[in-house]
Amino acid sequence: MRKTTKILTALTASVVILGSIVYLAGQERGKIMSSKTTTISPKGTVKLPSPHKESSISIEEALRKRRSQRVYRQASLSLEEVGQLLWAAQGITHGSGFRTAPSAGALYPLETYLVAGEVTNLSSGVYLYLPHKHELIPVFSGDIRKRLCNASLNQQPVCAAPAAIVFSAVFARSTGKYGRRGIRYAHMEAGTAAQNVSLQAVSLKIGTVVIGAFEDEQVRDVLSLPVSKVPLLIMPVGKELVAEPTTFTLSEF
Numbered sequence: 001m002r003k004t005t006k007i008l009t010a011l012t013a014s015v016v017i018l019g020s021i022v023y024l025a026g027q028e029r030g031k032i033m034s035s036k037t038t039t040i041s042p043k044g045t046v047k048l049p050s051p052h053k054e055s056s057i058s059i060e061e062a063l064r065k066r067r068s069q070r071v072y073r074q075a076s077l078s079l080e081e082v083g084q085l086l087w088a089a090q091g092i093t094h095g096s097g098f099r100t101a102p103s104a105g106a107l108y109p110l111e112t113y114l115v116a117g118e119v120t121n122l123s124s125g126v127y128l129y130l131p132h133k134h135e136l137i138p139v140f141s142g143d144i145r146k147r148l149c150n151a152s153l154n155q156q157p158v159c160a161a162p163a164a165i166v167f168s169a170v171f172a173r174s175t176g177k178y179g180r181r182g183i184r185y186a187h188m189e190a191g192t193a194a195q196n197v198s199l200q201a202v203s204l205k206i207g208t209v210v211i212g213a214f215e216d217e218q219v220r221d222v223l224s225l226p227v228s229k230v231p232l233l234i235m236p237v238g239k240e241l242v243a244e245p246t247t248f249t250l251s252e253f
């Protein structure tokens with residue numbers, strides 16, 4: 001009898017510990033559950049290939065060639081390519097944790113997500129980029145591009161691109177020090193990070209466009225963002241389509 005009680009106690013303790021681990025992992029990932037998405041159990045992070053720190057294209061050439069591109073070649077992106085774009089967005093470039101993009105007070109309110117549809121060696125899903133480790137944390141699995149596209153007023157680049165980078169912000173990180181002005185700073189920071197992605201994309205012959213027209217709550221829902229995170233910008237990314245001009249008209253957005 002005493003032996004049975006001991007076994008039961010041990011079992012209960014194991015369940016509680018396991019439950020706590022799962023709960024804490026969920027917390028770590030920032031409330032990732034959603035009724036409309038398939039949550040995957042933590043499978044471990046995805047190590048991204050080390051980013052290149054040099055290229056043969058000058059900053060002037062990248063600036064000159066940067067153009068919003070809304071049509072992409074039908075091809076997958078590699079893990080190396082998405083990793084390089086994410087590094088350009090928010091990668092660590094200094095031993096003290098400073099990043100590729102400036103941040104007011106070095107408070108880093110941005111949280112960067114990768115929406116993967118067709119990325120070689122990466123399951124379709126939503127991933128959170130961890131700048132310090134240059135890794136991706138899987139948030140949930142499934143191809144959400146169509147839903148993200150709907151949430152972005154049906155803008156076709158979001159439907160068609162093999163992947164998208166989404167910048168969200170935790171305003172509290174900046175407002176704690178700067179008050180309401182911290183919100184403005186977070187938006188500015190998303191702009192600088194987006195420009196980094198745009199210029200890096202030129203050097204990789206990848207097309208992208210900054211998408212700011214979307215339904216905030218719908219995007220939050222599609223990405224299962226916790227209330228602390230506000231979506232700021234979406235950047236679909238896909239192999240450059242050189243031949244075809246885009247059909248976009250300037251007055252549209």
Ligand SMILES: Cc1cc2nc3c(=O)[nH]c(=O)nc-3n(C[C@H](O)[C@H](O)[C@H](O)COP(=O)(O)O)c2cc1C
Pocket residue numbers: 066067068069070155209210211212213214248250253
């Ligand atoms: C904050 C911001 C939001 C934007 N939102 C959209 C958008 O929702 N859809 C889109 O197609 N382009 C969007 N754009 C891209 C602009 O339309 C584009 O930058 C502009 O037409 C100039 O063209 P260029 O980027 O090729 O120089 C946005 C750009 C910025 C900076």
